[in-house]
Amino acid sequence: MATFIEQVQEMGLKQATIAKADEVVERITAGMNINDIRAALRGDEPRRPNPRLRPHADGFWLHIRPSFYHTEVTHIYPTFRLGWLSTWLFVWETITGIFLMIFYTPSPVAAYQDIWNILGNVPLGQLMRNLHRFGAEVMVLVVALHMLRTFITGSYKKPRQFTWATGMILLVLTLMLSFSGYLLPWDQLGYWALTVFLSATEAHPGPEFIGRNVGLLLAGAPQVGAGGLLRWYLLHVLVMPLLLAIFFFVHYYKVVLHGHSLPPGREEIGEDTAKRVPKEERTYFIPDILTSELMWTALATLILVAVPLFGLYNAPLESHANPLVTPLHVVAPWYLAWSQGWLKLADKTFIAFVLIPGLLVAFTVMPYIEVGKSRRYIDRRLGLSVSMAFIVIMLISNWMGSPEYLVASSPDQEVFQEILPQEGHSVLKEVPYSELRPGVYLPGQALPDRYHLTHALHELEGAIFTHGCFMEGKGKPNPLHLPACRPVIQDDGSIKYRTYYTRDAMPNPEFQLIIRQFQANMMELIITAKVEDPNRPGEFLINSQTVGYRHQDSNYEED
């Protein structure tokens, strides 16, 4: 081939440059020159031989992608683009994660302050942290929906059992990736979530030294500390993403090998025609699938950015991890809350070492032992019904994981927790500082021009309503319109009061919010609770208070 200088001598500079550019583009795309790309974008028919197949044959990036799909699987149904979206979310998490890594040190001495540094000192730092955390939760959701879709359309059946099995591994890895990032801010939320998670090792049914040593391996010490943080950091940024990438390629290789399964009604029962695509049913990767994927990527990214940016999602950050202070109501992240719900019902050992592993194994081997050949919905009424029931059970289990279900704490503490908790969102702390003026306030009190404080007092009234009750005949008014008390004598002879909402209600509770100036720019917020014993006047069943502080710059409004 002629050198560039010879070409210039032959064709002149302009033509030679165009020819050279064409050649460079063809090399980069592994087979398509500028005209081919323009033709593809215009939607023209390809020339012969089809240059749009060459990037698949000669290029690295597209060699794993099929050069054409069955047109039937390119619509929203049956895939809903969930597999592609999971892949993109993994890439997205890597990008945002690397940004965060630059500003993060995995050490208990530095980690928490590093997060505050990301929030208050790194341009776009808060956005990146929100994008990463939101992306992680969306990824869990998308992967779970992907699995659900695969089950519903029966795509896990022969010959795709192994694809399904690797998908199970990817699901567990996604959950663990999300959860392993939980600890990294080194705040109370992550610290206690992980501590509770690791306490499962104590319930190990085997010899004691196994549980102890696995616990030591995962926590780095008898208690989660510097070693544990470093381990979970390395799991999060290295081990899990690497494993996920490996299993992703196995998973996707199998997808390509067997072809995307067609909608269940499209083929004969027991047949798999995904790989036999007639000419007229082909949709080529270049340009149709590629542009479609890019469009969905752009749309998904837009949503992933817009939701946190406009404050619809905010990554939580509680106070510094403290091994000595366990916050009331340690809650697992929502995607693991079902397990917490189960733990309230049954033995820890059974749940952690029999039920959950059993379920995972059952799901994984299900396609290998299943006998029904048909993928059609009409033939799978039982399976689909069971799966729907399973989803409902999981949703209920998730609710059972919340503190609302079967967590016994005293009713006054529950009211405090709803209004002024030690950790997490506090409706009272979110009141703008300008509305906090020293004084004594009552639940449900309306204050002109102080909308947010009025709202907080209204919430306090609501919390008292669900945890309090009214005893008649004591000459007391019932300003909050509490439900009537139903006394129930306990086994130990004491009396508890029930209402429709709770089994442990406070009779005629008296709550106050006291706001005191503590420093020139800081208020002390005190909620006091007094409950007189209806049977022994002058004695108090409950006489407690909770205290919080609110600095004028603390900016809880933006939490």
Add this chain to the structure above:
Amino acid sequence: MQVKIVIGTVAFMMTMMLFGYAALREPARLERFAAADLGRNIEKGAELYVNNCATCHGAAGDALDCFNAAGEPIACIGLPLKDEYLLCGEPSNRLIDQDYKFTVRDYIYGTIYAGRIGTQMPTWSAELGGPMEGYEIENVTQFVLNWRPELCTTEGPPPYEWPLTVTELLAAEGVTTPGDATRGAELYDRTYACTSCHGNPAQAGSARVGPWLGDLAARGGSIVDGYAAADYLYESVLAPNAHIAAECPTGPCGMPSGMPGNFGTRIRDPQSMIDLMTFILGNNLETTGVEIEYTRR
């Protein structure tokens, strides 16, 4: 397909515009979050202070109202922290008197971190066996520093202008001499917590850092030439560095004195000074009329 290209391109451009929008509001947001970081540290510091420090330094930081676990009032054995002498100015007067070369923040952090040898102030740092982690000490430090806005900008009542001789002090307007020894004992023990260093004057050997003052009436006249016991005591309260006592139970007795130099502003009226002196020296406040070495701030 063309529609998809348009939708994808528009979505991509909108995403880029969102990043641009985010970047525009970033400077103000960063400021808010940096302030929030400090604000929340101060809140945590307040919690820690109320639970750990208020027993000795008082809930309001003025070393006046201290309570034990049962809620009964007790002597505040700590120094006041809401104190211009400690907090105002960089370096503040306390740092100058202590010849401390770093910042007020470092001074407070270091004191909490390591404690004060010879006083009741314990070591708080977990690194030295105490209960607090570094971030918690920082929280408390920021909380103490947060008294600055109300302390260092607003003008309180001006401190009393102490006369330079005991003769003038005893002749000051509205004072009764000799003073009230019972009130003096209260001031000595509780208000100014002299007890925590000088011990109980009625009990020999109870002094911890400074000299025992139980025998000061007897020996006070022979410490500095030309000074009677009252002159020496009056000067020592106002200007601890003027003459350093030769005998201190835990040593070393060198410059600067371990005694805070801010009693000139903490003691707000001459009657309190006389009551205190009466408690230590008894009713006989003899003076040679010598002028003490004291510079008013």
